[in-house]
Amino acid sequence: MPRLLIGATAEQNSRDRHEHMTVWVNVIMAATQQAFYWLGNDTLRVAAALFAENRRRLCKELKAKDGVAPQSVVVLQGGEQKQRYCTDTDVLFRQESFFHWTFGVTEADCYGAIDVNSGKSMLFVPKLPESYATWMGEIFPKEHFKDKYAVDEVHYTCDIVDVLSNLRPAVLLTLRGQNTDSGSICREASFEGISGFQVNNTLLHPVIVECRLIKTDMELEVLRYTNRISSEAHKEVMKNVKPGKKEYEMESLFQHYCYTRGGMRHTSYSCICGTGHNSSVLHYGHAGAPNDKTIADGDMCLFDMGGEYYCYSSDITCSFPANGKFTPDQKAIYEAVLKSSRTVMAAIKPGVKWPDMHRLADQVHLEELVKIGILQGSVADMEKVHLGSVFMPHGLGHLLGIDVHDVGGYPEGIQRIDEPGLKSLRMGRLVQERMVLTVEPGIYFINHLLDQALANPAQSCFINNQVLARFRGFGGVRIEDDIAVTADGVELLTCVPRTVEEIEAFMANSEKTFSPVVSSEKL
Numbered sequence: 310m311p312r313l314l315i316g317a318t319a320e321q322n323s324r325d326r327h328e329h330m331t332v333w334v335n336v337i338m339a340a341t342q343q344a345f346y347w348l349g350n351d352t353l354r355v356a357a358a359l360f361a362e363n364r365r366r367l368c369k370e371l372k373a374k375d376g377v378a379p380q381s382v383v384v385l386q387g388g389e390q391k392q393r394y395c396t397d398t399d400v401l402f403r404q405e406s407f408f409h410w411t412f413g414v415t416e417a418d419c420y421g422a423i424d425v426n427s428g429k430s431m432l433f434v435p436k437l438p439e440s441y442a443t444w445m446g447e448i449f450p451k452e453h454f455k456d457k458y459a460v461d462e463v464h465y466t467c468d469i470v471d472v473l474s475n476l477r478p479a480v481l482l483t484l485r486g487q488n489t490d491s492g493s494i495c496r497e498a499s500f501e502g503i504s505g506f507q508v509n510n511t512l513l514h515p516v517i518v519e520c521r522l523i524k525t526d527m528e529l530e531v532l533r534y535t536n537r538i539s540s541e542a543h544k545e546v547m548k549n550v551k552p553g554k555k556e557y558e559m560e561s562l563f564q565h566y567c568y569t570r571g572g573m574r575h576t577s578y579s580c581i582c583g584t585g586h587n588s589s590v591l592h593y594g595h596a597g598a599p600n601d602k603t604i605a606d607g608d609m610c611l612f613d614m615g616g617e618y619y620c621y622s623s624d625i626t627c628s629f630p631a632n633g634k635f636t637p638d639q640k641a642i643y644e645a646v647l648k649s650s651r652t653v654m655a656a657i658k659p660g661v662k663w664p665d666m667h668r669l670a671d672q673v674h675l676e677e678l679v680k681i682g683i684l685q686g687s688v689a690d691m692e693k694v695h696l697g698s699v700f701m702p703h704g705l706g707h708l709l710g711i712d713v714h715d716v717g718g719y720p721e722g723i724q725r726i727d728e729p730g731l732k733s734l735r736m737g738r739l740v741q742e743r744m745v746l747t748v749e750p751g752i753y754f755i756n757h758l759l760d761q762a763l764a765n766p767a768q769s770c771f772i773n774n775q776v777l778a779r780f781r782g783f784g785g786v787r788i789e790d791d792i793a794v795t796a797d798g799v800e801l802l803t804c805v806p807r808t809v810e811e812i813e814a815f816m817a818n819s820e821k822t823f824s825p826v827v828s829s830e831k832l
Contacts, residue, residue: 486514588784671697753785
């Protein structure tokens with residue numbers, strides 16, 4: 310696959326991506342003659358073969374694992390359709406991630422099973438009442454789902470006990486384990502009658518997590534698509550932002566572009582559209598701060614937004630001045646973060662330690678803040694007192710896939726580093742080929758953290774408070790790209806204006822097409 314170069318123009322990278330995707334159009338079309346997900350127009354066709362390959366990989370790894378008995382059967386439970394509190398208003402459904410990775414099913418209230426030895430796949434769908442046809446639409450026969458998802462068998466959920474009993478499984482492998490990012494326990498499959506089977510709920514989770522960690526060619530292609538559409542949506546926002554508009558108008562524009570151009574009904578997470586001081590609020594956009602500020606002339610914008618297609622995520626942050634022209638201070642901070650981003654991406658390759666990449670970003674930030682005059686003294690001494698975490702309290706980046714903070718960051722034996730900044734890092738393991746990661750360094754001026762640092766003699770001795778005062782209320786800058794790790798480096802998936810010169814030129818001419826659309830063909 311072509312490697313998109315760090316520091317190349319977006320036009321160059323877009324041409325490389327176009328050539329790559331032209332090849333993949335033929336591959337995907339060949340693989341999807343019978344079963345695929347497609348929303349029409351220029352949206353991406355995703356082969357059911359993607360999920361068949363995931364099941365094959367899972368069975369292979371389970372058979373190689375000690376303790377997995379012959380005649381084991383994996384049983385997974387999909388997501389349930391839920392209502393808003395005590396009302397009958399449906400919450401927009403999104404499939405449970407492990408179930409989606411394994412079966413690619415968009416409907417709610419399903420189960421799935423896989424015979425580990427044979428690889429035979431079974432989907433269990435609800436048996437719907439006749440009234441469904443009146444209110445909700447056509448009731449499809451089981452054969453419809455067999456063809457739609459290219460599974461071996463389809464049964465009704467009410468028959469799950471009888472179907473599994475006929476397999477005479479030695480053990481049912483159910484999914485139970487902790488998400489090391491959220492701390493939550495994933496939902497284990499449960500149904501009436503499961504107590505009649507021998508169940509093991511410890512073996513499956515670490516195996517399926519490791520499978521999800523490493524992306525197949527087909528998964529990478531979907532992630533390229535989510536990045537392409539989301540990159541174009543960010544550029545659409547950059548064309549339209551101006552003082553006097555509301556932050557939520559930019560959120561709305563991003564969502565509209567992703568849905569109309571890319572078929573993305575969901576975003577990967579709540580959009581962060583911070584401007585001015587709000588750009589220093591790391592998770593801005595929540596119910597208490599709902600992207601509702603009026604954008605002012607001179608504000609820095611920090612827009613962190615990503616579209617999701619068929620449950621596969623993107624996660625992109627663009628920072629730029631609302632009026633399209635950087636002030637000297639804005640340029641200095643932005644270029645410090647850009648240098649950090651490019652230094653880290655140039656260093657990433659299989660075998661490097663992810664915490665070391667975070668430390669590298671911190672080092673570049675501190676060196677640049679010394680040049681700006683905000684800090685003074687030895688960078689090595691600053692690192693000893695964790696001064697970098699004052700300006701970047703979050704981790705450098707995280708795994709990306711079906712979940713925006715994807716699973717696998719801390720497998721058994723890898724512990725979080727209990728240090729400022731690093732304790733918030735969402736992955737602690739070695740980088741591997743075919744991982745997809747975000748690289749999102751940032752420099753922020755958060756009053757709470759600055760006041761703490763100034764009250765701490767070990768840190769305040771490095772801070773030039775007179776210069777720092779000039780940046781109070783500045784907000785922050787974050788530059789976030791999505792990358793796929795290759796054998797010798799990275800493939801850059803994101804394609805947006807990044808240098809100060811590119812951003813200013815692009816925003817100065819809103820009619821300009823910054824880079825060509827990758828493909829206008831129906832994939």
